[in-house]
Amino acid sequence: MGILDLMVALGYSLARMLVAYIISVLLALLVGSAMARNKLIEAVTLPILDILQSIPILGFFPVVLVFFVGNLPKPFGLEASAVFLIITSLVWNMIFGVYASIKSLDPSIFDMAHVYSFGPASKFFYIYTPASKSALLANTLVSWAGGWFFLTSAEVISLGEEEYKLRGIGTFILESFNSGDFTSFYMGIGGLILTILLTYIILWNPAIVSLWNLPLLSIKIVYEKLSLIVSMLWNFIKEVFIFIEKKVTVPKVFSKAIGLFFAVFIFYYLLKGFTGLLSLDIYDVALNFARELPISLFHVFLVLIFSFLLSLGISYATYKSREMGYIFTLSGELLASIPAIIWWPLLAQIALASSLGPYLVSLIVLLQGAAWYLFFNIIIFGLSNIRREHEELAQVYKIKGWYFVRTIFLPSIFPAVASGLLSAWGGAWNATVVAEYVVLSGRTFDMGGVGALLNRYTVEGKTTEVALTALLLSLVIVIINKMVWSRIFSRISSGYTGE
Template sequence: MLDVVLLVLASLASFGRMLAAYILSLLVAISLGILMARRRTAEAILMPILDVLQSIPILGFFPIAIVIFVSFLPKSIGLELAAIFLITTSLLWNMIFGVYTSVKSLDPNMFHMASVYRLKTFSRIAYIYVPAARAAIAANSIISWAGGWFFLTSAEVISAGSEEYKLLGIGSLIMDLYSKGDMLEFYIATAVLFAIIIASYLLIFNPATNLVIQHHLLPAWHRAFYYIYRFVSIVWEHIMHLGIKFESKGMAKHNMVIAVPLLTLPLLYINVVANLQKSPLFILEFMTNFLISLARVSLVVVVSFMITIVMAYLSLVKGLGPIIAIVGEILASIPAILWWPILSPLAVKASWLVSFIVFLQGSLWYEFFNVMLFGVPKIKMEVLELAKVYSIRGFNYFRYILIPSLLPSIASGALSAWGGAWNASIVAEYFESGSTTIDLGGVGSMLSKYTYGGRYDIVLYTVILWALMIVLLNKSVWSQIFKRVEKSFVVE
């Protein structure tokens, strides 16, 4: 029989980990996002780094997590911190970009106003930057929160070299139950996980988003949220108030130095790699697998785009938005590895299908929520009325009305979806439980095998090449796409 106490403890542990990682992400996103938007040098240095980091899957951060947390600290604390760090790597990036874009696009007069009235850092954060970024923070939190759950299992099972540590948590518990073959208990635990995910959206993230974008776009329970909102605002106001008091007395130094730890990470990588011997054979192995994954990821991004357009149509024209949104939140949050057991009848016979579904879950929802939360509210009503007046329907409706209206959000959504798909490759291309091993090849599978095999030298090597390829593709493909979008489709 399933141990209820264990289940409750595991759920609390996972939720606590997620919350800690989320709060950490929020604080880092606010600091770095503002820093990048306001300081040219910070922007020039951090932008390309973050671009790469967001495409590196959670497993790619394992070596860093181990080096920083597990080798130096007592095991119990170190592993816990490592897990929080790892979850953070799947929450953080889009939140930084959200804050950055909001602050960057503020009316320049606001900055004049702020300097005329001598607003210092904390006043600016409290009264200008964070309020301006609220909508972006809320919308990105929805996606990030799902991303955290999606990779939860990967963060709760940490392999360090030849040893593997399982943290107490609902992700690792569910995988345990599955590999032991306790199907009923497996389903109960999965149901509990779903309940936690749904509750966290209905109580926290959906009402928060509805509040700041001033549209009741998402299903939510607003009454309970009120208390959470009160609590968070009071805490936030107190911190800001202290900061303002502090800096008004002229004691605060006005430069933030949070960028430093992040800057050291790539250096660490380079350092380790310098000690590795290069092997042409390895590069060949990497390139073959990378191309396989590239084909998959590209297909997934295209399919995500098409599904998103259909769903945007259903929300906009048929009013199905709230239903699609909550379904999306749940599907996007299901830990990736769970898809294999859930779809176990298909797992062996049609493993490519399950793989595709996992890829899609890690990718589609970035596109969808970008379009729904940033694109749809900005559609001009006149354009939709124009379509009605001239009865533009069917293919022409998509071609001339819907897609052009949504294009900027489609493009930025597609870039996130692309990053998401690369991230998902580690769980979509490789699955192992008990005696079942499914290996579809590709660079994600490669990274998984080497990580769980404890070959951190090769993991590092793979990640470096991976990062190089991503930079190359971002510079050649994506920047071209964005240039064209900016040129032809800025509807203002």
């Protein structure tokens, strides 16, 4: 494979990422604002999103194969499948960011909108979008990394004998390694790293720095030009929709008809899935799931402890030294973005060296899927909570070292730690599908766990078993979120405010 193949593969992957990101932003604005402003939509959508964000990427493969690949022309269906799978790695925290931003707005804003007869389009463009900008940008750092992290899983869609490989950098790197072309393999990794770094330095970091004074390396000139173009395009779309809103009255019957269409559409596919479950030995799947669940729980809690200690140390070093902050944040952006499955060939020598090697690499992959959620939450939201007067008092009374960490640093950042741990918890579960099972150099490494079980069902082509296992996992995660994490989050947020 040559340089041209590498450039084309990078171009395909980057294009899929950008399309998925744009769609994710629009979905986040539409769904998040609807949830925040309509109690019925909020009541119905919140639990559904809670389940969907907990489903690992393999759990969406049956949907992709049935809906996109099965019903659309092959090339378009495959590309739509890849974009859809990337969206499932990007969109959830963006939706919740928009939802929280609009939910926290002063009610008087909506009273004024009612006085001035704002319609849906006017509210969307003049209230919802500006209010959500900060949340969308803050979540972009981890969302963009999450998309790259699962990129390979989106470009290689396989279920039993059905396998579809799309041209892209993930496929390029894996095929180079499997064919023994290590020159192309390392060229692919180098090209991927360079592309990821450039997207952060040119696109996302300047946007974040424009809102928060964070230690992020950025080049502003390209961002400023692109920002101007995007603003002009957005303003044009805004004017079109507001013009339509003023000139065209949409009957309520029409909007209800659209809602009914989507309800019937969803019900049809749910019924189709339920019919598949009737022919399945549910007891057998549930038993296999129950056997593997404790293994994954151990893996996830272990990686959460490592993530907490690692993020705490790096965040404190970032707080003490802005120069170190540049290095750590850029390294974090890069490491968090490297596709999960690529860590296995990259660390193949470790994995093949001893019986403990695969478990060590598995831990590294899980850390990549979890730790950076916590780190970026602390960097963006936590460090900004450390109040200037507390720092000045610490200087006056010469409070340093561990005493400073215990009395000022930790209490100030703990609300961000709470939300970061919750995100890292979800990230770790999603990472289990690529950390607990892999085929490397003709050898299969199976570390056990729900992620490994999903992979085994996928290899065997058991579509319904994959869907049911993913659903069971999602329900367990949601139950633990409600019973454990929500209480921990509430206690930490109220008990550690840095006051």
